[in-house]
Amino acid sequence: MAVMELRGVHTYYGNIHALRDISISVEEGEIVTLIGANGAGKTTTLMSICGIVPVREGEIYLDGVNITHLPPHKIVEMGVSQVPEGRRIFPQLTVAENLEMGAYLRKDKDAIKSDMDRVFDLFPRLAERKNQLGGTLSGGEQQMLAISRALMARPRILLMDEPSLGLAPLIVQHIFEIIKNINEENRTTIFLVEQNAHMALKIAHKGYVLQNGVIKLSDTAERLLANEEVQRAYLGL
Template sequence: MNQMLQFSNVHMYYDHVYALKGVSLTVNEGETVALIGANGAGKSSILRAITGLNRIRQGEIHYLGERLDGTPADEIVRRGIAMVPEGRRVFPLMTVAENLALGAFTRTDKGEIAESLDRVMTRFPRLKERYNQAAGTMSGGEQQMLVIGRALMSRPKLLLLDEPSLGVAPKLVQDIARSIVAINRDEKVSVLLVEQNSRMALRISQRAYALSTGEVALSGDSADLIHDDRVKTLYLGGEL
């Protein structure tokens, strides 16, 4: 596999909080990589570093062979990286249609936007049903589908997902998990998934990194980590 994203000894601070302490990781083209760990472990900080929302203090981030850290956030989107932030963050007074249209604001291939919209509607039929409905009136799970769909409208090469199952009903969590697998498999989008639901994350990813207080504690193939006693004890709450 070709390497898409490379973190090399990345350090990052929030004021005086040491958020990332020399993190190194990779995401290859065509794979889903999970980041698991407790609150405050540094998972979301990695996404913020990639998207330029927080500057790194030390180290380097490369994307498709080019230096990424220091790049303006809007240019990062144009280069093919889309992020679905924690907490959904729809535009509540705007319709589903209007929210999705905003996802394509950086695109210049206007003739192909309708095709992307059709794919999103096929991927998430509930959005088609609620196309002209105000986003703020939908359930949490439906809003999560909307923000994933909105990110897909930018036609990303790399999709960053921050806690997509948080606050979502169990039935819709399964639907979202299946959608992530399908997006990776069918649309050839690489995925970096931050998720506290470690069981789900390990089952739908190919590789994973387990973080602890800003450092990588464990890493490897997800199929191996899900049976690792250390992962079971620290992140899965005992036996599966």
């Protein structure tokens, strides 16, 4: 059974048909990436999954349970956690307080402390800055914090929206290595929305190509990397 599945999803902004018949499946332990140009509908797909933008037609399932019309907080409670585009950490809270906000719905205090230690092991730079205000961190450090905050919820599936956005190339490389590590070592299932198609397909198991709200291609990440159409349109080859 898929951890997450979209079946024939249609989403609108008023009369604008933003997503058309979107079907996506994410299996246990996979990294699945959704690639496409700006305005293709990638973020709208995530907003539909999270219940922020209502789905007009089609269904979304988490572990076989229909979550299509649940409110966002219920979807979070069921194990969907998002790293939003632009990071959106709490700038006036410390690093540690931001992480505590990620675990807001949890009651297992001992396990929360253990998980905080784990993300500090994953991101030693955050451990050094745990009492520093989030707004004073560099862009790369804020991205690390946004990822860590989402992990503190112990998600069933981690949604990531453009984690490379606005970061220097060396930092982007590091962030993608960490995403791969989170998937392999923690067995965290990840749905990755990313404009940097090359980096995303290098770490993903399979991918979907979104164009003007429609899935145009889907295949293993390896085959998509070798696909001439994908190379021309998204890899600059």
